[in-house]
Amino acid sequence: MTERVDDRWFGDWIGYSAAATLASVVLILANPISGYPRTIVSAGLVLALFPVYWYLARPSRAGIRGNTWRAWTYVGIATAVYFAAYGLNTWANIALFIVSPQFFLVLSAIPAAAAIVVINFGGVLVRWLVGDLDPGDVAGTLGLTVLIIAVSVYFSNRITAVTKESRERGLLIDRLREQQREIAELSEQQGAAAERERIAREMHDTLAQGFTSIVTLGHAVQGELESDPATARRHVELMTDTAQENLQESRRIIAALTPGRLAESTLEQALGRVAGRFEEEAGVPVAFRVTGTPRPAAPALEVVALRVFQEALANVRKHARAGAVDATLAYDAGSLALTVHDDGRGFDAGAPRDGYGIDGMEARVREAGGAFALTTAPGAGTRLRVVLPAEPIGEAP
Template sequence: MRDGIENWRGYVYLAGVVVLYVPAVLLSGSTSFLLFALCPQAFMVLPAAPAVVAVVLLNAVHVGVLAVRARDLAEVTAPLLIAALVVVVVSMIGIWSQRTVAESDRRAELIAELNRSRDEVARLSRQAGVTAERQRLAADIHDTVAQGLSSVVMLIQAADADLDRDPSSVRRHLGLAVDTARDSLAEVRALVAALTPGALTASPLAQALHRLVERFGRETGLAARCTAGGAIRPLGTSIEVVLLRATQEALANVRRHAAAGAVTVRLDHGPDTVVLQVVDDGAGFDQDDTGDGYGLAAMRARVAQVRGTLTVRSGAGEGTTIRVEVPYS
């Protein structure tokens, strides 16, 4: 529906048309052909009801002038019937046209609203993608760079403690620190290049886990071993990254919290799923008190991204078992 300003302009325009049409008809009866142009204009500038009234007035002016000039009623009857038919037909077409235009306007508004909604969804999707990417990078940095730097600090502190009494131990600790720093640098470069973790670029997952556990044992002095079972099947980069990161986080927890003497990492390829287990004989923890602490929440979220599950078994003085199970497809 047109707003008030447009309606008043339409009223003024049609009033002017009627006022000018009267003398035109009085001057020449042949001006009746103008009705074919003026009647449709009524529905173009006014709502339906006023437009019908305008059409009636225009035709009434024409019939009225003919009636004044007519010598008998027979001369008016035919024009009157024609005018009535014109009013009916023009009104029906005009009202149908207005409804069609209104429906088109309504659909155009719906399309515009859908476009706005689509743009908003796209914006939110981009924002969610950015947030997810930031969370992924934060988790990767935590699992790689932060833990690597923590290991370097611990190794340098150990070297400093042995500086005056055991030079060979100092050299060993410093060598491990250099190796850890190089591995962390490779991880940083892989993150910057948006590639897979450095440990996976040069070897399969099982070998990467073996190297990770071996280095962990050398750095901590714990009895650390890595085993694998089942027929090896291709996992896909995303699953391998999740399993490697889960192992890194689990070993970091063993280093910081477990006070363990031994830790075992096992990778089993089953018929439908691959299972990773990290088992230590350390102090354990009460899961009711810890909840999703020790980085378990981030680990669980990462595993969920590949439709996997993470379970934790632990108790005070009973060690800890972290189990990650991921389907192949």
């Protein structure tokens, strides 16, 4: 069973193979100990291994430690090419830094170790056959070869093991991110469901019962207008009183859904108070300004803007270590835009996050039909911009 790799890791490994191949070719050409013709051919053979590996055994085709026919074909070709290049110029043994990790990438541990033993001892045999190995150097060469084999097996196996562990950690992080998003969505759905249930109870216990009374009285009045005008007038008065009570109850329910800061003030005033309190409590100056012509917007949209502003400043206080905050509330023809920019330490927007503040803000804005944009980088501060589709609903006070 093969183990697939992601594109980023595959690109890194191909980059290493290309760099190592180029370095080996340069070293061989820089040491023409067997003459330039043989050295050039030796370097060309080493260089030819890269396209062969790319086609036959790169991870995207053969998988990691897959023992496929492509992998075995590459191992055979690489071994033969290495022997030929080594026989032409002994500096070609530098190519072992390329093929040893490759063998461990495309074969499982035992076959890869066997292939490394063969290619190293085969190199000693090649030196002996071409007459480059003196009898007195055999023992030392064999000992050095055994050491090279041990080091190659150990480090090549560790490289692939660490690579596999890193890939598994990456997959685990992706799964954790997905679970965090699911948990955030479930929490938001449960909160919304609880709020809908509460509002439904309020409406049932007040508005629905009041409207039922009005309908009942209306039917009674229809039969009393001619036969008993006095009773009809009394019932009409009761209908009026009930309607007024329902109106008050509806206002109370709406007020319960609206933050206290917006109950008796405009959005820009509420945001200004939030900014002022933040500056007093956190000691971080906030430059808050309003552009465009202020006007009332839908209460739900103003609530979204207020909540986002509060959460943005809370994040600045908890994480940013900022020296100053710049905030702008902009009124355009058909939209309401809120921008919050701090000069703090910033963060990696793609890294896993512990809390749900940013995700919660984005979800709230998306549900309101708005656009959410977060720009940040380590050491570069954070800029949050929210645009809500706020059509005018009245004249500015």
